[in-house]
Amino acid sequence: MGALSTAVCCASTRCGEARRCPVSARQVTIRSVRVAVVAGPDGSCWLSELAEDGTSHGPVVRHDDFPAAVTAHDHGDVRWVWPATAAIYPALLRAGVRVGRCHDVALTEALLLGREGRLAEPASLAGAWSRLRGAAVPAVQAGQRPAAASRPGQDALFDPADPVFPDPRAALEALIAVHADQVRRIAADEHPGRFALLVAAESAGGLIAGEMGHDGLPWRADVHSDLLTGLLGQRPMAGMRPARLADLAARICDALGGPPVNPDSPAQVLRALAAAGVRVPSTRSHVLRGVDHPAAALLLEYKELARLHAAHGWAWLDEWVSGGRFRPEYVVGGVVSGRWATRGGGALQIPRVLRRAVIADPGHVLVVADAAQLEPRVLAALADDRAFAAAAGTGDLYEALAGAFGGDRAKAKVALLSAMYGGAGGEAGQLLAVLRHRFPLASKYVEAAARAGEEGRVVRSRLGRTCPPPSAAWRGLTSVPDEPGADEARAGRSLRARGRFTRNFVVQASAADWALVLLAGLRRRLAALSAPNAAAGAAAAHPENQPEGDGDTAARLVFFQHDEVIVHCQQALAGAVEAAVGEAAAEAGRLVFGPTPVRFPVTTAVVASYSDAK
DNA sequence: TTCCGTTGCGCG
DNA sequence: AAAGCGCGCAACGGAA
Numbered sequence: 001m002g003a004l005s006t007a008v009c010c011a012s013t014r015c016g017e018a019r020r021c022p023v024s025a026r027q028v029t030i031r032s033v034r035v036a037v038v039a040g041p042d043g044s045c046w047l048s049e050l051a052e053d054g055t056s057h058g059p060v061v062r063h064d065d066f067p068a069a070v071t072a073h074d075h076g077d078v079r080w081v082w083p084a085t086a087a088i089y090p091a092l093l094r095a096g097v098r099v100g101r102c103h104d105v106a107l108t109e110a111l112l113l114g115r116e117g118r119l120a121e122p123a124s125l126a127g128a129w130s131r132l133r134g135a136a137v138p139a140v141q142a143g144q145r146p147a148a149a150s151r152p153g154q155d156a157l158f159d160p161a162d163p164v165f166p167d168p169r170a171a172l173e174a175l176i177a178v179h180a181d182q183v184r185r186i187a188a189d190e191h192p193g194r195f196a197l198l199v200a201a202e203s204a205g206g207l208i209a210g211e212m213g214h215d216g217l218p219w220r221a222d223v224h225s226d227l228l229t230g231l232l233g234q235r236p237m238a239g240m241r242p243a244r245l246a247d248l249a250a251r252i253c254d255a256l257g258g259p260p261v262n263p264d265s266p267a268q269v270l271r272a273l274a275a276a277g278v279r280v281p282s283t284r285s286h287v288l289r290g291v292d293h294p295a296a297a298l299l300l301e302y303k304e305l306a307r308l309h310a311a312h313g314w315a316w317l318d319e320w321v322s323g324g325r326f327r328p329e330y331v332v333g334g335v336v337s338g339r340w341a342t343r344g345g346g347a348l349q350i351p352r353v354l355r356r357a358v359i360a361d362p363g364h365v366l367v368v369a370d371a372a373q374l375e376p377r378v379l380a381a382l383a384d385d386r387a388f389a390a391a392a393g394t395g396d397l398y399e400a401l402a403g404a405f406g407g408d409r410a411k412a413k414v415a416l417l418s419a420m421y422g423g424a425g426g427e428a429g430q431l432l433a434v435l436r437h438r439f440p441l442a443s444k445y446v447e448a449a450a451r452a453g454e455e456g457r458v459v460r461s462r463l464g465r466t467c468p469p470p471s472a473a474w475r476g477l478t479s480v481p482d483e484p485g486a487d488e489a490r491a492g493r494s495l496r497a498r499g500r501f502t503r504n505f506v507v508q509a510s511a512a513d514w515a516l517v518l519l520a521g522l523r524r525r526l527a528a529l530s531a532p533n534a535a536a537g538a539a540a541a542h543p544e545n546q547p548e549g550d551g552d553t554a555a556r557l558v559f560f561q562h563d564e565v566i567v568h569c570q571q572a573l574a575g576a577v578e579a580a581v582g583e584a585a586a587e588a589g590r591l592v593f594g595p596t597p598v599r600f601p602v603t604t605a606v607v608a609s610y611s612d613a614k
Numbered sequence: 615t616t617c618c619g620t621t622g623c624g625c626g
Numbered sequence: 627a628a629a630g631c632g633c634g635c636a637a638c639g640g641a642a
Contacts, residue, residue: 266621283622304623307623307624307636311623311636341633345634349623349624350624351624422629423630423631425629505631618640619639621638622636623634624634
């Protein structure tokens, strides 16, 4: 990489003069522009326009005001190339600035490292830059899980004390070089088009995660609190049990007869049950449901309410809900399959009973969209099994398959779930045999994935996300040659567990591919929807730059959970949003799987409260 | 005191 | 003998 030339312009302006700088002037005539940008000290930034392949760049420009520079340059056709959306975007959002597209170097690096079997190495710009130069790579901290290690971290921000990047210009130079290298590595994939789509979708996911965390899910704390009071009694002092739980705990002790027992302690409950003549392997709910003892029903009731209190009680409300919004922190790619995770708040485990606290603002509605039977449909598209795909071309896949299982829809469902999850208990074995006979390609697809896992190989999703390789411990345990004994059984269990993981990975991760592409397409359509006068001028193309809060009337993605998405919008926009969801789903099917008879229907419900959906 | 593995259950 | 998958979070209880 040659020396960077610098053209300092609009150094002390907001967007007015910025429009005259070389980068934005040229951008008017170029369709798809990439602009590399890094944060500098005191809210400044350094940027440079890139060629599409990233191999060359224009002058380096410094701006005093990062958000203003973004506004000046983003006319809807810019793809921002930056170190990590998670580190950069929240500040832009707080400044009222949203961007259309980006290339997230850290998320992309994590995908590439996964493909290259180097998941343990840091995916940050600093890590990628070190590898590119052949320098020592900053070590991943011991005990960190690979997923955590590959998360974009603080090191993506400009830090003057960072020895890797002594100044923003060095960081920009590294960014440009790493981006060019990533473009090369993407093109070198077995399926470069698919992998490029994965990178674009993952980057869009980063933007969406930032925006959803910023906007928040509408959440009525008063409704939530009333619900808790109704179920648990008045809010207790910190550390105390609510009245209803205290009462249940006392009745459980009475029913068991012996010394006081803490129903929160499985060990104590197990001992007390044994003393009362009840022998159970655990205190799990499904076990207790089969126990004929007065304490069992009380314990079940206690466990359900205690969980609500502990996980989503008043303390949760205090910590996570403010200003009528629940604002969790989403972690894109936080799950190896490409599903999202969250940090804090448990946004992906909201109990169904609390959905009634999710209520649209006045004059607004929630459009709740759910991809129906997503994973079996994904398997149908992956396997290219004609008979199976034909069934997946209908509204109810299981019903369409029922004929092969004596007309029993439930059996068809069990067979499918067993094929995707590796289950073989009960009647599943029999049903799997039917599936293998009637839909051989669909069976072979998951069987091949399972075999790859058992042989220690990795598998990939449709768009090319790679599963982690087996651990050294797994290899040690399973490579022992025919030594009879206890270890043989353990090795066999590990082998089959790995097989179930890879078997499920190809389906779950490909479903995540589809969902991510859907999300990106929906976001693009919502932006257009929210800007009905977009043609009137650049200002109207950026309604997201309007003040937040009550003044913000745009249709917003507010929730995403694997195969379900919620949009919060004005009542009048609901129909258009529903249509946008349908279009985005169809587009995702085409982009991810190409021509296929498989349909990916999405059910939508326009509701005031999340609890009214489904 | 803090740390960590286990148990159990919420979601898909 | 079989065991379907993927997560996050809270509480417990023993270890350090």
